[in-house]
Amino acid sequence: MSIEVAARTRLGAFTLDAAFLSEGGLTALFGPSGSGKTSLINVIAGLLKPAWGRVVVEGRVLLDTEARIDVASHKRRIGYVFQESRLFPHLSVRQNMLYGRWFAPRFDRTGSFDEVVDLLGLEPLLARGTAKLSGGEQQRVAIGRALLASPRLLLMDEPLASLDAARKDEVLPYLELLRDRAGVPILYVSHALAEVARLATRIVVMEEGRVVAEGRAAEILGRVDLMPLARGPEAGAIIDGVVEVHDEVFGLTTLASRAGRLRVPRIGLAPGATVRVRIQARDVMLALAQPKALSALNVLAGKVIEIGAGDGPMVEIAIDCGGARLVARLTRYSAAKLKLQPGAQVFAVIKSVTLDARAIGTAPEQATRSAGPASDF
Amino acid sequence: MLTLSQDEIQAITLSLRVAAVATAASLPFGVLIGMALARGRFLGRSLLNALVLLPLILPPVVTGYILLLVFGRQGLAGRWLADHLGLVFAFRWTGAALACAIMGFPLLVRAIQLSVEAVDPRLEQAAATLGANRLYVFLTVTLPLILPGVIAGAILCFARSMGEFGATITFVSNIPGETQTLPTLIYTLTQVPGGDAAAFRLTLISVAISLAALLASEALARRLQQRLRAA
Numbered sequence: 001m002s003i004e005v006a007a008r009t010r011l012g013a014f015t016l017d018a019a020f021l022s023e024g025g026l027t028a029l030f031g032p033s034g035s036g037k038t039s040l041i042n043v044i045a046g047l048l049k050p051a052w053g054r055v056v057v058e059g060r061v062l063l064d065t066e067a068r069i070d071v072a073s074h075k076r077r078i079g080y081v082f083q084e085s086r087l088f089p090h091l092s093v094r095q096n097m098l099y100g101r102w103f104a105p106r107f108d109r110t111g112s113f114d115e116v117v118d119l120l121g122l123e124p125l126l127a128r129g130t131a132k133l134s135g136g137e138q139q140r141v142a143i144g145r146a147l148l149a150s151p152r153l154l155l156m157d158e159p160l161a162s163l164d165a166a167r168k169d170e171v172l173p174y175l176e177l178l179r180d181r182a183g184v185p186i187l188y189v190s191h192a193l194a195e196v197a198r199l200a201t202r203i204v205v206m207e208e209g210r211v212v213a214e215g216r217a218a219e220i221l222g223r224v225d226l227m228p229l230a231r232g233p234e235a236g237a238i239i240d241g242v243v244e245v246h247d248e249v250f251g252l253t254t255l256a257s258r259a260g261r262l263r264v265p266r267i268g269l270a271p272g273a274t275v276r277v278r279i280q281a282r283d284v285m286l287a288l289a290q291p292k293a294l295s296a297l298n299v300l301a302g303k304v305i306e307i308g309a310g311d312g313p314m315v316e317i318a319i320d321c322g323g324a325r326l327v328a329r330l331t332r333y334s335a336a337k338l339k340l341q342p343g344a345q346v347f348a349v350i351k352s353v354t355l356d357a358r359a360i361g362t363a364p365e366q367a368t369r370s371a372g373p374a375s376d377f
Numbered sequence: 378m379l380t381l382s383q384d385e386i387q388a389i390t391l392s393l394r395v396a397a398v399a400t401a402a403s404l405p406f407g408v409l410i411g412m413a414l415a416r417g418r419f420l421g422r423s424l425l426n427a428l429v430l431l432p433l434i435l436p437p438v439v440t441g442y443i444l445l446l447v448f449g450r451q452g453l454a455g456r457w458l459a460d461h462l463g464l465v466f467a468f469r470w471t472g473a474a475l476a477c478a479i480m481g482f483p484l485l486v487r488a489i490q491l492s493v494e495a496v497d498p499r500l501e502q503a504a505a506t507l508g509a510n511r512l513y514v515f516l517t518v519t520l521p522l523i524l525p526g527v528i529a530g531a532i533l534c535f536a537r538s539m540g541e542f543g544a545t546i547t548f549v550s551n552i553p554g555e556t557q558t559l560p561t562l563i564y565t566l567t568q569v570p571g572g573d574a575a576a577f578r579l580t581l582i583s584v585a586i587s588l589a590a591l592l593a594s595e596a597l598a599r600r601l602q603q604r605l606r607a608a
Contacts, residue, residue: 045506073505074514080506086499090521099517103508149507 003027003057003153003185007043009050016040016050016209024185025201025364028217030193030229036209037189041155044187045080046073057152074103079151079184083158085138087130093141094126100149110150111182119181120144120174136167140174147182154178154186160195168195169358175199176362193234194358197221197278201364205229222325224308224316230327235316236280237327240363243273252297252352259321263297264355269362276363281316281329283354287347288338298350302326304342307335319348385579387554388562395470395558396538399477400531403485407534408527411489412519433483437543444476444548472549473556477541481534488533492526493519529597536590540583559583
């Protein structure tokens with residue numbers, strides 16, 4: 001499973017000149033609004049014709065301007081979940097879901113209707129019209145509709161952007177399931193760091209029409225030199241781990257990770273389940289010695305690897321904790337006072353309170369197991 | 378008072394037939410041109426728009442006379458159609474249908490054009506990403522969404538055809554049993570002594586048919602609104 005995308009084109013005053021590769025799983029296209037993310041996936045879907053471009057999905061060339069290959073949108077087999085659900089108002093939920101299935105060749109259909117309905121929890125909605133669905137329900141139906149067309153690749157353009165926080169939390173677990181169980185590679189466009197951190201196996205960072213960085217999610221989120229990522233208010237690293245044990249008396253869960261044990265407020269996953277914890281940079285304190293008599297439950301030993309540039313009041317510091325990356329945001333004053341330098345031994349202090357349900361999701365299968373993408377279908 | 382004469386029944390059925398044929402025959406063209414005007418960006422779009430609307434502002438007599446010149450026995454199109462397709466319009470009920478179709482066409486196209494403009498093209502884009510080619514996109518998304526508009530336009534066209542007088546009488550005259558429609562018969566009755574009662578009777582029928590058509594059209598327009606709000 002591989003995706004190869006390259007496009008160069010002018011759009012008004014804006015120039016898109018981007019290329020990236022993906023190996024399946026969920027690849028997040030991350031960047032500020034207007035950085036060309038949507039234009040790039042529109043090129044993949046065939047909704048935008050670039051002056052120059054090449055798109056190859058699973059070895060099938062969909063676009064090659066030099067070879068004059070340009071497969072029509074409806075023949076590309078690329079699923080697309082738009083920011084607004086774009087459900088057909090004249091069809092019921094069931095009819096919407098089955099729309100694309102009808103066009104997919106019978107021998108080439110992946111996933112059964114029942115499995116997709118089950119995966120997205122759509123059973124109670126099937127007979128309804130689309131008008132009275134909530135925003136979150138609409139997006140789930142739209143995802144099911146795209147999935148049932150048996151796409152080779154699923155594009156999702158900020159599918160949560162139009163939802164409020166509660167609806168986002170409702171849909172996010174389904175996106176995790178989709179990533180781990182549907183067996184379809186996903187290209188996920190977003191400018192919301194929290195979503196990207198929770199979902200991505202790989203991240204492609206875009207800025208002003210260009211790709212400025214790409215790599216494994218934990219790697220990219222642990223960098224302090226990427227402007228939109230490291231400097232944003234929500235900057236932070238992710239650590240994948242496994243649920244070790246629940247403490248029912250105090251309502252805590254202990255997770256094992258490469259960085260060490262993390263204790264977080266009780267989560268619903270069973271011991272053995274793989275999880276991803278997002279640790280925001282502003283929630284990390286650094287100490288030069290192992291702190292004693294401290295309320296914070298998580299103290300991770302590590303080594304400073306990089307100190308962010310800039311002369312603002314704040315600075316981001318990348319720390320290696322047993323091979324996992326953590327980012328701490330300190331005042332520049334504190335960093336100077338502690339004389340932090342690359343190589344310095346530090347202890348990262350993280351309050352369990354900051355690691356709430358929103359910060360913890362299931363980890364992508366690929367990131368914790370060496371096997372390829374699992375498929376239940 | 379309520380018993381109709383042979384002539385009157387004939388005129389009513391002829392009017393209904395003429396209006397039905399005029400509407401049915403112009404429907405595909407109406408959808409095509411409505412789509413083109415709503416979506417197309419081509420040279421001569423404003424000219425096409427003006428041409429479609431022309432019968433609405435021209436005196437009907439003028440439209441009828443132009444039809445006579447073009448589709449009459451000596452007219453260029455009229456002779457060709459008669460020679461090659463055996464289709465004769467002049468002084469036939471088919472001519473009345475043609476006149477009605479031309480006169481009702483602006484109403485039909487307008488209604489369709491407006492409903493096409495109300496369709497969100499992003500829905501059609503979504504259909505394409507789901508594997509539908511352009512024909513299927515039109516049949517499964519565009520057409521169902523504009524259907525209330527198409528039906529409303531067809532009803533207006535039908536009602537307009539039921540009432541068409543000027544172009545019809547100019548183009549195909551007023552021949553009982555062939556081209557004498559409801560309006561032309563009413564006109565004839567008002568010209569003869571003692572025709573008042575019959576004229577009044579037919580006027581009531583005419584009002585009833587037009588009113589029913591208008592109410593049906595309104596109801597459909599409301600449904601279209603609801604559907605778009607639902608989206």
